[in-house]
Amino acid sequence: MAKVLIGFMGSGKSTIAKKLDPHYVDMDTVITDRIGMSIAQFFKEQGEPAFRAIESQVLAELLEEDIVLSTGGGVVLSDMNRQLLAQNQPNIYLKADFETLYRRIAADTVNDRPVFEQNSKEDLEKIFDSRQELYEEVATQTIDVASLSPEEIVEVLV
Ligand code: S3P
Numbered sequence: 001m002a003k004v005l006i007g008f009m010g011s012g013k014s015t016i017a018k019k020l021d022p023h024y025v026d027m028d029t030v031i032t033d034r035i036g037m038s039i040a041q042f043f044k045e046q047g048e049p050a051f052r053a054i055e056s057q058v059l060a061e062l063l064e065e066d067i068v069l070s071t072g073g074g075v076v077l078s079d080m081n082r083q084l085l086a087q088n089q090p091n092i093y094l095k096a097d098f099e100t101l102y103r104r105i106a107a108d109t110v111n112d113r114p115v116f117e118q119n120s121k122e123d124l125e126k127i128f129d130s131r132q133e134l135y136e137e138v139a140t141q142t143i144d145v146a147s148l149s150p151e152e153i154v155e156v157l158v
Contacts, residue, residue, distance in 0.1 A: 001066070002066070002069040004071060004085065005017050005094060006085075007096075008135075009073040009113055010101040010102070010104035012094055012145055014070045015150050016094060019150055027059065027070065027072055030058050030062070031058055040112040040117065044114075055072060055078075056080055059081055073131075085138040090141050091138050091139050091141070092157065093135045093136065094153070101128070
Protein backbone atom coordinates (compact mmCIF):
# COMPACT_ATOMS: atom_id res chain seq x y z
CA MET A 1 0.00 0.00 0.00
CA ALA A 2 1.05 3.57 -0.58
CA LYS A 3 1.07 6.55 1.75
CA VAL A 4 -1.17 8.81 -0.31
CA LEU A 5 -1.48 12.58 -0.15
CA ILE A 6 -4.72 14.02 -1.46
CA GLY A 7 -6.12 17.54 -1.64
CA PHE A 8 -6.92 20.44 -3.91
CA MET A 9 -4.32 22.16 -6.08
CA GLY A 10 -1.99 24.24 -3.94
CA SER A 11 -2.49 22.22 -0.77
CA GLY A 12 1.18 21.22 -0.69
CA LYS A 13 0.90 17.53 -1.59
CA SER A 14 4.25 17.36 -3.40
CA THR A 15 6.06 19.50 -0.82
CA ILE A 16 4.89 17.28 2.03
CA ALA A 17 5.47 14.06 0.09
CA LYS A 18 9.06 15.11 -0.57
CA LYS A 19 9.61 15.83 3.12
CA LEU A 20 8.16 12.44 4.08
CA ASP A 21 10.32 10.64 1.55
CA PRO A 22 12.72 12.24 -0.94
CA HIS A 23 11.99 9.25 -3.21
CA TYR A 24 8.26 10.00 -3.26
CA VAL A 25 6.33 9.48 -6.49
CA ASP A 26 4.37 12.32 -8.03
CA MET A 27 1.41 11.09 -10.10
CA ASP A 28 1.42 14.12 -12.40
CA THR A 29 5.09 13.53 -13.19
CA VAL A 30 4.44 9.86 -14.00
CA ILE A 31 1.54 10.92 -16.23
CA THR A 32 3.60 13.63 -17.94
CA ASP A 33 6.35 11.10 -18.69
CA ARG A 34 3.80 8.67 -20.08
CA ILE A 35 1.96 11.12 -22.34
CA GLY A 36 5.17 12.80 -23.47
CA MET A 37 3.85 16.33 -23.05
CA SER A 38 2.65 18.71 -20.39
CA ILE A 39 -0.74 18.10 -18.79
CA ALA A 40 -1.91 21.47 -20.10
CA GLN A 41 -0.97 20.48 -23.66
CA PHE A 42 -2.66 17.09 -23.25
CA PHE A 43 -5.86 18.76 -22.03
CA LYS A 44 -5.78 20.91 -25.19
CA GLU A 45 -5.07 18.07 -27.59
CA GLN A 46 -7.04 15.17 -26.08
CA GLY A 47 -9.38 16.71 -23.53
CA GLU A 48 -9.87 16.20 -19.82
CA PRO A 49 -11.62 12.76 -20.05
CA ALA A 50 -8.53 11.30 -21.78
CA PHE A 51 -6.38 12.71 -18.98
CA ARG A 52 -8.67 11.25 -16.33
CA ALA A 53 -8.46 7.80 -17.95
CA ILE A 54 -4.66 7.81 -17.79
CA GLU A 55 -4.79 9.20 -14.26
CA SER A 56 -6.94 6.20 -13.20
CA GLN A 57 -4.55 3.73 -14.79
CA VAL A 58 -1.56 5.31 -13.11
CA LEU A 59 -3.30 5.42 -9.73
CA ALA A 60 -4.18 1.72 -9.90
CA GLU A 61 -0.57 0.87 -10.70
CA LEU A 62 0.99 3.07 -8.05
CA LEU A 63 -1.32 2.06 -5.19
CA GLU A 64 0.23 -1.40 -5.42
CA GLU A 65 3.59 0.00 -4.43
CA ASP A 66 5.09 0.74 -1.05
CA ILE A 67 5.71 4.45 -1.72
CA VAL A 68 4.77 7.95 -0.67
CA LEU A 69 2.43 9.13 -3.42
CA SER A 70 1.47 12.69 -4.25
CA THR A 71 -1.76 12.75 -6.31
CA GLY A 72 -3.33 15.34 -8.60
CA GLY A 73 -6.15 17.40 -7.12
CA GLY A 74 -8.77 15.75 -9.32
CA VAL A 75 -7.89 12.15 -8.51
CA VAL A 76 -10.99 11.76 -6.33
CA LEU A 77 -13.41 12.64 -9.14
CA SER A 78 -13.80 9.14 -10.51
CA ASP A 79 -15.85 6.52 -8.65
CA MET A 80 -13.30 3.91 -9.59
CA ASN A 81 -10.44 5.95 -8.15
CA ARG A 82 -12.36 6.48 -4.91
CA GLN A 83 -13.05 2.75 -4.68
CA LEU A 84 -9.35 2.03 -5.13
CA LEU A 85 -8.41 4.66 -2.56
CA ALA A 86 -10.98 3.29 -0.11
CA GLN A 87 -8.94 0.08 0.00
CA ASN A 88 -5.73 1.96 0.74
CA GLN A 89 -4.38 3.60 3.85
CA PRO A 90 -3.25 6.06 4.88
CA ASN A 91 -4.89 8.60 2.59
CA ILE A 92 -3.87 11.94 4.04
CA TYR A 93 -6.09 14.87 3.12
CA LEU A 94 -4.26 18.20 3.20
CA LYS A 95 -7.19 20.53 3.74
CA ALA A 96 -7.24 24.32 3.42
CA ASP A 97 -9.75 27.06 2.72
CA PHE A 98 -10.34 28.16 -0.85
CA GLU A 99 -8.82 31.67 -0.54
CA THR A 100 -5.55 30.29 0.82
CA LEU A 101 -5.33 27.75 -1.99
CA TYR A 102 -6.31 30.26 -4.66
CA ARG A 103 -3.58 32.65 -3.52
CA ARG A 104 -1.00 29.86 -3.66
CA ILE A 105 -2.06 28.55 -7.07
CA ALA A 106 -2.14 32.06 -8.55
CA ALA A 107 1.36 32.74 -7.23
CA ASP A 108 2.76 29.45 -8.58
CA THR A 109 4.53 30.12 -11.86
CA VAL A 110 6.17 26.68 -12.07
CA ASN A 111 3.24 24.28 -12.47
CA ASP A 112 0.85 24.58 -15.40
CA ARG A 113 -2.65 23.83 -14.22
CA PRO A 114 -5.33 23.70 -16.92
CA VAL A 115 -8.18 23.44 -14.39
CA PHE A 116 -6.95 26.71 -12.91
CA GLU A 117 -6.26 28.38 -16.28
CA GLN A 118 -9.60 27.40 -17.79
CA ASN A 119 -11.87 28.53 -14.96
CA SER A 120 -12.80 31.85 -13.39
CA LYS A 121 -12.17 32.23 -9.67
CA GLU A 122 -15.91 31.79 -9.08
CA ASP A 123 -16.04 28.56 -11.06
CA LEU A 124 -12.90 27.27 -9.40
CA GLU A 125 -14.49 27.82 -6.01
CA LYS A 126 -17.49 25.76 -7.13
CA ILE A 127 -15.13 22.98 -8.21
CA PHE A 128 -13.38 23.24 -4.85
CA ASP A 129 -16.70 23.05 -2.97
CA SER A 130 -17.91 20.07 -4.98
CA ARG A 131 -14.71 18.13 -4.27
CA GLN A 132 -14.72 18.48 -0.49
CA GLU A 133 -16.99 15.53 0.18
CA LEU A 134 -14.97 13.40 -2.26
CA TYR A 135 -11.71 14.06 -0.43
CA GLU A 136 -13.42 13.43 2.88
CA GLU A 137 -14.97 10.19 1.64
CA VAL A 138 -11.56 8.56 1.07
CA ALA A 139 -9.44 10.36 3.68
CA THR A 140 -8.20 8.27 6.58
CA GLN A 141 -6.58 11.37 8.10
CA THR A 142 -7.31 15.06 7.55
CA ILE A 143 -4.95 17.89 8.42
CA ASP A 144 -5.90 21.53 8.27
CA VAL A 145 -2.78 22.85 6.61
CA ALA A 146 -3.63 26.52 6.04
CA SER A 147 -1.86 27.80 9.13
CA LEU A 148 0.85 25.15 9.41
CA SER A 149 4.37 25.17 7.99
CA PRO A 150 5.51 22.12 6.00
CA GLU A 151 7.68 21.12 8.99
CA GLU A 152 4.69 21.28 11.34
CA ILE A 153 2.57 19.21 8.96
CA VAL A 154 5.24 16.53 8.71
CA GLU A 155 5.53 16.44 12.50
CA VAL A 156 1.84 15.58 12.75
CA LEU A 157 2.29 12.81 10.19
CA VAL A 158 5.32 10.93 11.47
C1 S3P B 1 -5.83 18.83 -11.43
C2 S3P B 1 -4.76 19.04 -10.59
C3 S3P B 1 -3.36 18.92 -11.04
C4 S3P B 1 -3.24 18.00 -12.26
C5 S3P B 1 -4.21 18.38 -13.32
C6 S3P B 1 -5.66 18.39 -12.84
C7 S3P B 1 -7.20 19.00 -10.88
O1 S3P B 1 -2.55 18.44 -9.98
O2 S3P B 1 -3.46 16.66 -11.89
O3 S3P B 1 -3.82 19.65 -13.80
O4 S3P B 1 -8.17 18.59 -11.53
O5 S3P B 1 -7.33 19.54 -9.75
P1 S3P B 1 -2.14 19.30 -8.68
O6 S3P B 1 -3.22 19.15 -7.66
O7 S3P B 1 -0.86 18.65 -8.23
O8 S3P B 1 -1.95 20.71 -9.11
